[in-house]
Amino acid sequence: SWFFEGPQAxxxxxxxxxxxxxxxxxxxxxxxxxxxxxxxxxxxxHPASLVAPFSLLVPIVGFAAAFILLGEMISPLxxxxxxxxxxxxxxxxxxxxxxxxxxxx
Numbered sequence: 001s002w003f004f005e006g007p008q009a010x011x012x013x014x015x016x017x018x019x020x021x022x023x024x025x026x027x028x029x030x031x032x033x034x035x036x037x038x039x040x041x042x043x044x045x046h047p048a049s050l051v052a053p054f055s056l057l058v059p060i061v062g063f064a065a066a067f068i069l070l071g072e073m074i075s076p077l078x079x080x081x082x083x084x085x086x087x088x089x090x091x092x093x094x095x096x097x098x099x100x101x102x103x104x105x
Contacts, residue, residue, distance in 0.1 A: 053092045056085050 042051045060082045066072040074082075 050093065053089050056089055060085060 039051070042054075063074050063078055063082060067074050
């Protein structure tokens with residue numbers, strides 16, 4: 001980073017705030033432990049074929065969090081992509097059960 005940003009990068013590190021340090025620590029440890037912890041618990045209780053598709057919700061949750069917490073605008077293309085992912089996820093999780101019910105009916 002110093003190679004590309006020069007000595008200004010070192011000067012910026014000298015004046016780093018406690019809030020910035022906490023933010024980096026939370027991103028590195030807090031969210032990682034929470035995310036992988038929840039993933040491990042879910043995989044322990046449910047089959048991987050049911051849990052794994054929910055990892056597709058990561059971009060949707062990211063868009064929603066940025067909108068709610070940071071006030072960022074979501075483009076129509078991002079909304080369309082999120083809806084496409086969500087519909088695909090619903091079909092993947094509920095579809096086999098729905099097909100099985102329709103075959104027995």
